[in-house]
Amino acid sequence: MITTKGRYALRVMLDLAEHADGNFVPLKDIAERQEISKKYLEIIVKDMVAGGLLVGASGKGGGYKLVRKPEEYTVGEILELMEGTLSSVACLAEGKNTCPRRKSCQTLPMWEEYDKMVRDFFYSKTLCDLAAK
Amino acid sequence: MITTKGRYALRVMLDLAEHADGNFVPLKDIAERQEISKKYLEIIVKDMVAGGLLVGASGKGGGYKLVRKPEEYTVGEILELMEGTLSSVACLAEGKNTCPRRKSCQTLPMWEEYDKMVRDFFYSKTLCDLAAK
DNA sequence: TATTTACCTATTGACATAGTAGGCAAAAGG
DNA sequence: CCTTTTGCCTACTATGTCAATAGGTAAATA
Secondary structure (H helix, E strand, C coil), X not given: CCCHHHHHHHHHHHHHHHCCCCCCECHHHHHHHHCCCHHHHHHHHHHHHHCCCEEEECCCCCEEEECCXXXXXXXXXXXXXXXXXXXXXXXXXXXXXXXXXXXXXXXXXXHHHHHHHHHHHHHCCEHHHHHCC | CCCHHHHHHHHHHHHHHHCCCCCCECHHHHHHHHCCCHHHXXXXXXXXXXXXXXXXXXXCCCEEEECCCHHHCEHHHHHHHHHCCCCCCHHHHHHCCXXXXXXXXXXXXXXXXXXXXXXXXXXXXEHHHHHCC
């Protein structure tokens, strides 16, 4: 399951895309609009800055801002950053091709096919595709 | 993520399909072939019996058996039974359309589209599709 | 009656999730 | 310079799930 981290991150990105006028947007505003605990969002947004999705600025007039244009972000990269992996089975996550049964496993091909489908889905969607309404 | 419950259940089903000669197959044999703890499999197989995927028989000559032909099982029904849901976001699981933001949520349509894709994928695959090798 | 099998209840350690709490640091306005 | 606003940092916690293990009882057959 996609956790709140991934889902909230996506909503933060969309909120920032919608309210992008060149200025930094305070987290307080985002939290209020999105009805998410500001304290919890701090954790999430920190990871987003570390992952290069956003930039933050302290002090008055500070807040967060996108570093690219909305159409240059894919949903896939956002979710993968926040969730750690998009893989749906442990044997495929983070290059863990260590299962001793992988040669004879009858289910592995299906998981690989599934993984590819999921990645294609999320990496072909941009922020703009979601915002367009 | 798909848990061991779902993945092991699938392997049990495939094992039973492969060794189906009309007789009951003891769990001990399945556990040995699949290299999975028999004790843990007991829990899993119990749910599979409760869900109507298998029948069990006690005593000598007992074990487990499929109740349908392999091509009449979809991967989707097996996974959904074991995992509880196939939904990837909490807002869509078990008919929980209770989110107060669902009218205005910009991400909901994408999750719905994703859910449909996942369901179509798993429900269009049968045990036979996996066994064919 | 002994053996083989399923079936039942309970417990556990490890880890992740979804937060909360309280403070420090930086930047801007007055 | 001082106050306010904002981000940023460390720590803590309650709850739940996952992946098992342990130890028994019941049923069926030879």
